[in-house]
Amino acid sequence: GKIQTLIEEHRSTLIFVNTRYMAERITFQLSEALGEGAIACHHGSLSKQKRLEAEDKLKKGEIKAIVATASLELGIDIGTIDLVCQISSPRSIAGFVQRVGRSGHALGLKPKARIIALTRDELIECMALLRSYREGLVDTIEIPEQPVDILAQHIVSYVSSEDRSPQDVFETFRRSKPYNNLEMKTLEQILGWLSEGLASSSRRGAYLHWDKVNDALRARRNARLSVVTSGGAIPEMNLYRVMQESDMSMVGTVDEEFAIESTKGDIFLLGNHSWQIAGLKGDVLLVKDLHGAPPTIPFWKGEAGGRTYELSGEVSRIRAEADVILSEQSEPDLDGDKDGRIWSGYLNPLEEWISKEFSISPEDARQAAEFLGAQKMALGVLPHQTRIVYERFFDETGGMQL
Template sequence: LFELFRRARPYLGLEKTEFDEIVAMLAHGYATKRGQRAALVHYDAVHRKLRERRGSRMAAIMSGGAIPEVFDYRVKLEPEGNFIGTLNEDFAIESLPGDIFQLGNTSWRILQIGNGVVRVADAQGQPPSMPFWLGEAPSRSDEMSAAVSRLRAAADPKLPRPDQPRRPDELDAAVEWLGQDYALPRSAAEQIAAYLAEGKRALGIVPTAEALVLERFFDEAGGMQLVLHAPLGSRINKAWGLALRKKFCQSFNFELQAAATEEALVLSLGPMHSFPLEEVFRYLNPKTVRETLVQAVLDSPIFETRWRWTTTLALAVPRNRNGTKLPAQIQRMIADELLAAIFPDAAACLDNIQGARELPKHPLVDQAIRDCLEQAMDLPQLVRTLQRVFAGEIRCVAKDTPEPSVFCNEILNSAVYTFLDDAPLEERRTRAVYTRRTTEPRNADDLGALDPAAIERVREEAWPAANTADELHDALLLAGFVRATEASPGWRMLFDELVAAGRAFDARGFWISVERFDELNTVVPQSTTPAIPERLRKSWTREDAARELIRGRTEVLGPVTARALADSLGFPDTALVDGALLALENEGKLLRGRFTGGAAQLEWCDRRLLARIHRYTLNRPRKSL
């Protein structure tokens, strides 16, 4: 029998151990709290023969089939009883008798909602509501994704460079090529060329399967959105998004909202997420991505649905009983009961689980996981993509932008079926993203740059203002220290007043409050020490003291380089400052980048100040209108 199965193409790679496990499953069934169930064959282990059990033939006839149950409600017209169509289960349950909905080109009034059946009458053209369907959206084929990527790659060199001044005829070459090679009407070719050109001006490149782009930007609420532009198809992007979401959850202990489409995936970051953008490409290792994705799938609705489908196809959950169809809720209960018996960790309280959940070795669990990873998603192709990323075969571009590029519009406004978490539409953080400006050609030239005037404005606002001695003391507590050369006019008299009161100290040009003197003294040793009450004394390590001083400085300086911070402390090198900056980045306090136009060195900026710079950059064109 095993060799007979091996002759069929789907079972060509079937191992003998797997075959034996399936035979044992069919022979012994499943041990549940209601006893042994779903045993379909007798297994004579002595003579190695299989025989059918009583009722197994009828179970196969009544409940067999490869088409999974979707539990849609049948719509029947009364009084004739004619079948009209189907409605999604959630829509049917949420509806009430008397509601009017549209199905096809006709409106129908609900008369009665029964067990799997909605009975309706013609509503005589009354205004209807539109029904909805929840489920998995079909993914485009690999061939279609490859074709889209080829079009983008071929169009890229025909589009104007990001730094090239605009000209009326700049898209003519791309439009002509699209019309000739793809037989497109001129209006369609112009739209495609304009779309790709605007995206290229913002990102510097058109994303393709051979050139992936990570884009990060602030939203209107001060949060950040991370978009991976990868036209690889939704099956790969869904797997990548779920695994990345799980990786962020494990690293930062924070659940993210995420979504994936055919062209991109988005992660809505929280205030504690701060990291070098280019490192995200290597967050997932091709050798361990399967384990990460499996743990992510177990928490998603994908596994629940695929588990129910698997148990139904394996006849472990009957579709019909005693000649009548088993209600949807009963099938779900039986499937959940089987899951609890076979895979207890999947149904257990997460508070009682330490670390990753270990998969049991069982044919149904193996099949459900395989369906999730290789049907709903495409794990093998994701692994190959990550291998090429690690090998440097795929170009990876990371870009921080003041606002989303035009390529982000689809993923930011995607439908419910693209969501990789259970947050409803009205709670999506992507709804807080401003996207209108990307459609205005006159403003897209500098979409990838921050406004220098906005940076200077934030620097001026961040630097503390002090008109009294108490206000100057607050400024010294906030900034950590102020060099005498950078003090604002009029501060000398206020500072002398603080020194006379024993609240501040001039440490060789460092204006410092006595509360923070120990931090400065640990980093920059002083020959003299002010009188400090013992209750205010604290011992510091050099690294911790430097981190806290740098924290204060970045809150009042805006974008600043490590070299500038080291100079303010009088350090010949930036080693200690670099360590402090990395520690603050890990806390989510700072973001790195080149924010000032023409900046040659890497800059660091307080997250709150950078969000304000982005907001002022966005507000500039609004004010000009």
């Protein structure tokens, strides 16, 4: 429909989505409409080789569009992009600005983007994004104060390179802004964990020797290897590798639960390509190329990000302003409103304000006004950050739910 038309009207289109599941689903649907060779998929669960192939095809003009998650948001050269489409709200103002900026890179061109909301509630959030973008509001980057896990990793790294004293460690890390207020008592507690382990019954998690007599720290045998292989604060994901049975080449990764629940012979989609499961060997899902067969779409857990505080504030601001506009109107009597004129008259001031304030189409303004107006009629108020509404109802068994 709409996305297909936008792709056909432009030379190259970059379509951003928020999840890998959505990337696979939209790529599959667009391939059926535009032809298999017209579009590619790009996300973090595809192998590096598959991602590079998709990027190269877009640069050379071999495909008209690419559907991607945040994997194409930063630092990757994909050539000139005419249009960026954002499916659903990206849940952050900074993310939206970064994604829009992927288009119009050539001299004299301007970035060009379209946001496509999938629900009316999401439409309000997209309106908040547009106003934030226009007003120059961005998300605040908060620097954590004394994150203990990061400090522990850096202490192990620092001591692994050379024997140190606790005082040397203390003075060194106090020079870093997040640890300016670090106390010696806190450092000694962390050194205790790193030298004695987290559990009193075992030395598991012990990476340092702490000689309290000579006031010296030195690395244990496993410390240096742990620093090189296990640094960072990104949590480990339970992912299974997907590999072709014929040549053991890497295709990508899937969620552990999806791999275990699937059975031999099942066909699934990965990278806009159908694969048949040949078997499970350890943490490797062996597959066969089954080009063109109707597939299911795999799932990945915990991949949808939360909305930022600043964007939430802007959504709340819209609701508060809409509440004021609707409160100035007389409450409509809808019982005798057979042709909808009373309801339309009630919404008109809000609809006009939305069209003017957010520069969106009359159809979108109407949908947003109807959504907010219906909520106002049902509850009497519109909830926002300073007004919380608790809703109580009874389920099918008669139990009260809040």
